Amino acid sequence: MKFAYRFSNLLGAVYRQGNLNFSKDGNAIISPVGNRVSVFDLKNNTSETLPISTTKNITCVGLSPDGNLAIVVDEDGAALLVSLITRAILHHFHFHRPVSSICFSPDGRKFVVTKENVALMYHAPGKQREFNAFVLDKSYYGPYDETTCIDWTDDSKCFVVGSKDMSTWVFGAERWANLIYYSLGGHKDVIVGCFFEKDSLDLYTVSQDGTLCIWESDTELDGLILKKSCDKPKPLRQGEEEEEDEEERLEGEEGEVIRGKAEAPEEKKIKNVRYKQRSKHFFNKEGDFNNLTAAAYHKLTHILVTGFTSGIFHLHELPEFNLIHSLSISDQRITSVALNSSGDWIGFGCSGMGQLLVWEWQSESYVFKQQGHFNNMASLAYSPDGQYIVTGGDDGKVKVWNTNSGLCFVTFTEHTSSIANVTFTSSGFVIVSASLDGTVRAFDLHRYRNFRTFTSPRPAQFSSLAVDVSGELVSAGAQDSFEIFLWSMQTGRLLEVLGGHEGPVSCLCFSPVQSILASASWDRTVRLWDMLDSWQTKETLPLTSDGLSVTYRPDGQELAVATLNGEISFWNPHTATQTGSVAGRHDLEMGRKETDKITAKQSAKGKSFTSLCYSADGESVLAGGQSKFVCIYNVKEQMLMKKFEISCNLSFDAMEEFLDRRKMTEFGSLALVDDGAGDGDGVNISLPGVRRGDMSSRHFKPEIRVSSLRFSPTGRSWAATTTEGLLIYSLDGSLVFDPYDLDLDVTPASIRKQLRRQEWVSAIVLAFRLNETALKQEVLETVPHEQIPVVCGSLPDIYVEKLLGFVAACLEKSGHLQFYMTWAQNLLMLHGQKLKNRSGAILPTLQALQKSIQRHFDNLSKLCDFNMYNIRYAVALSKQRGVKRPAEEDQGEEKDDREELSEEMSEASLEDAEMMM
The missing domain is CATH 2.130.10.10 (YVTN repeat-like/Quinoprotein amine dehydrogenase)
Incomplete structure (x- = not known):
């Protein structure tokens, strides 16, 4: 499981x-x-x-x-x-x-x-x-x-x-x-x-x-x-x-x-x-x-919607053909149009830019507006609380996605070239991105703006990025000058340029517990740089092939490196010794592309993992690369635990291992034969040097690959940026019955019998042994509020962690905030020392709890701020009226003073809001 x-x-x-x-x-x-x-x-x-x-x-x-x-x-x-x-x-x-x-x-x-x-x-x-x-x-x-x-x-x-x-x-x-x-x-x-x-x-x-x-x-x-x-x-x-x-x-x-x-x-x-x-x-x-490309008609309101190649759409009333509305929503052709049952909302799909829009034509406003990355996604990063995911694409855009809703809520377009890497700082409110345009930019998630731009003395294309645990140091590696640049987040100044690598720097990673930077390069070395000791090279780890990716274990005691020959090697960063390796080339199982002259088995010899990520407990590592498979390896046993096939879409290239004989003609593969259609669906051989889809090739069939992988901080899910998009895989326990220590006495009837007897601890233990979500929630919410400290104190140790994880899950969806917060507080206060001894194992549970609390805090704080200013205004207004009545002043003057006061209060509330932000 x-x-x-x-x-x-x-x-x-x-x-x-x-x-x-x-x-x-x-x-x-x-x-x-x-x-x-x-x-x-x-x-x-x-x-x-x-x-x-x-x-x-x-x-x-x-x-x-x-x-x-x-x-x-x-x-x-x-x-x-x-x-x-x-x-x-x-x-x-x-x-x-x-x-x-x-x-x-x-x-x-x-x-x-x-x-x-x-x-x-x-x-x-x-x-x-x-x-x-x-x-x-x-x-x-x-x-x-x-x-x-x-x-x-x-x-x-x-x-x-x-x-x-x-x-x-x-x-x-x-x-x-x-x-x-x-x-x-x-x-x-x-x-x-x-x-x-x-x-x-x-x-x-x-x-x-x-x-x-x-x-x-x-x-x-x-x-x-x-x-x-x-x-x-x-x-x-x-x-x-x-x-x-x-x-x-x-x-x-x-x-x-x-x-x-x-x-x-x-x-x-x-x-x-x-x-x-x-x-x-x-x-x-x-x-x-x-050209008119799409049309839809609503029979009840007699509204005809038509979309055109220029991105313009018209609304006409039929049969009189009266133009109601005309607007340009895109610079690409509108592929599809749909009207909802009431006729108020119009859905538009633009395949050229991957846009989906829902327009309310009566109020002339967007109900829904989403757009994916125009080209491939290059990298991703989870926020520390797991609520957000940031992605960077080859189109130069940085997008931030909400993991709960699955929608993008902000897009940064300051970069002018492909994004090489993105990451969050430890606070979770700052996003840092490195691009091939020669800049590293920091974005603020409070005001949604680019507040820092880091550049190098000489123009350089940055291919890797890392931010230290404190969020003070920003480092980026160049792929043309082979140097690593260090900046200060506070001042934006360049602190140091680290030289020593003899090839492009492919990946950077800061240690989570020390001020040590690990850098992997194509010169077949991983260098460890000490940030406290004059930024000198502390260790140099020799690799058997070009280094492509490097990552630290969450406790900082181990280093995993992916190399060009398809291997993953594990190192002890303190002794600079190799502790193990995994040969993963056979697990990639690369398919054969339509333009390949050699078999898939031969081409797989040149494939490798390009992205690595440790799980939250550090026991396993997630690996992906130029393949449709993502692999999970056990680090201690150095063996493959599970493989995930991220796509079965044959519309992508390199999906099948063998050539399809039905597509072979006397002139070769059917994919390489020019049909001469002339409508953009001809041959799919791109121009020399063109690796990605662009307007210069008449037809483009993208190749399936995984460019970046990350485990969520809670460990309940992991995400991968692929040719398809941003895929999220999670542990959905509600679909699988997974009892714990089950015997004949553990039944829903016996659990409810214990509840009637007010044997709260026994009922909770039986419910968790049966492990039915609805039953566990029923038992917890039956326990009286004043009995929670007593129940938490007498709970067996083995069930404390399970109950804490369940409380974290309930807190995310339930409206009983104070009730579940009381459970969490008592569990942490009464069993704090025992939980501290097992901090590594329960880290995902604690992070899930923190994520739930943080989300509720964000939502409630906005509501409280709004109500606080309203109450202040009401109190001030009531005091004003109480002062005015004994004076028996003219009603007209009172009205003027009231308007004056309301203006003053609104200004004061704006100043308070600015100070709080």
Whole structure:
């Protein structure tokens, strides 16, 4: 159970491609992120990534009308049926071709999938378990090119499909006698959106060149007649044979097939549904060519939202085509648009910048605004209390994420080049970042500003960074001049330049207990610098290969070094002797890239770990590098404890160990053959020297790798910056039953019996032996407040640490602050000496407790400050009135004095606030 870490959340990536969906209540937005799906709760301001993943990037998501089910389809057409309640995969299915869109009917009984030039209608999964959840009902053939969009009528009788061949097709979901299919033209470009009017067959169609066509039907929805009710068994006549030939209806195992033809059906006794174009409108009135890329329509409010390649969006009221609102929200193309159920919030996805925005158009304000790093993430660091994570990316941005909500709350953009490393100071309120632009910057988390900028006498590219325990010394290593620079945080002055390395300095790390700096370099040495003794080299540790990463154990008694030959070596920093090593090259298991000329087994010989991190107890080390695997090694036994596969997304490069024979042609690998499409999806060989994705390569397939790893201070989770984003793995004990010292007498009934007898200590011991979270909470909250010191004093030693950890977990979520704080205080005061003797083992528990208390302190202190100024103002105002009444002064003067006093009080409160900040 110690290493039972599971995928918990994905941060730093909010949108990649595909369509957005709002939840049924409109308070959450569902966004595809790579091969995963994230749910952003807009009311509670939290994000959650579902523990599901497809084999390739997700292209479309279909949501059921009740909001309980979602169908997720990837680039190859592999689909997952997911329960949004239990977060579990219910069914796997494969459409065998890429799917462009998927849409449930409003009654939830059917759903339509557009695949190539076919529309497939399936029966929606039922409530009972079945072998095949997706049963094909009908196949609709009509368009000559790929289908792009779908919409249903409100009563689920008909649906409309838009196509790349500039036509729009209306199909009947049932066997209607007067509507089998109807083809609409009128456009000169690809259909982007087609929408039915509310409770009507009237249509709106929008094309890529910015044209809106409004179509009017001569039949109401009630006027549709079922074929079975009007056709009775009788001898076939010539006209009926023609009709049967025209529809080309085929019954078989794959369901009913309906083939539409360009001609409309001949009119029989029943009058067929007809459409006529009522009006035509154009978005690009100024003449500038601006492609329309996304559209959404809200039937209740008659609002049409359209997004364009320039990042502009329009709001129009239909059918009059009145412009309500127009705004530019991005400089990249808007890929997807969605409206919530009330029509107040509009969701926008911009795949170019990885942006996800929710805009409230009536108040013209952002409800939600998140953006990931444009390029790869380079490094991360946890705050000392574990509440925040800071990340630095190749786009030069420093972002700070809240671990509880999973959202970014501040972005610093002062750097002009890639971030090499980021770290927190020991106080937790200062972030320091080193960049290739030649600066090291310090950011204040109180005022959100860059308050220090450290530079070197000669321009240097900083590739490593470290801050000492006191937060006074900042050091950075240069990759071109091979020097280490030391600055003072207080003054910002350069204190010393440490020379001696003969290669780029790849990593720096301060000892957590002494003023000693360890530096790893490509010159195959690790040097230990004494900060108290004239910054001289204390020891030089020889390595077998180039040093890539170095880190201290939390107690400062051991050093771990990762080298280029794939080894992790462990050193005693006091005696400068090597205590052990781990050969980790075979554990990396690097995949074969599409452009590689050699096998994966051969290329793995040149791979290595690039990031190391000790666990909170110092017994194990976390390692990751140029691979999709993260390894946990036991330091004492020098063996692999567990491997985590961080991604199974085949849309990334270097994921498969062997070449796929299906992709091999007579000209070589299919990935290297230029299709000559000319639309940006051609070859994916980047220009010479280009290692990362940029605009100079026509197509980019990123390579999977882990650039940085960190354990949280509490030890309950660890985070990794990868090609996917910021992945968080945590110990989620609520899903696993893990009893402690269980026997037949330990039952919920016996525990409640002890509670009725008021045997508090016995009840607590039994509850912790059963280890059920809800039961433990029930027992603790039943104990009277005045009995807490007595219970804590008579508790067995073995349960003190367990109870303290449980109190820390409850304190984070519960509203009974004083009650759980009393438990924590009594446990620490009465068992302080025993806990001190085991300080190393219980350090994660104490840090979790500190994190919970600090979060509540931050929230309550703001509220108390606000209330304090209000009370002061009210007291001063009441005194003012008490002085004025006996004097019987004029009411007008009293009013003037009151206004004067309120101004003075507001100024005083502002001064007090500034002093406190």
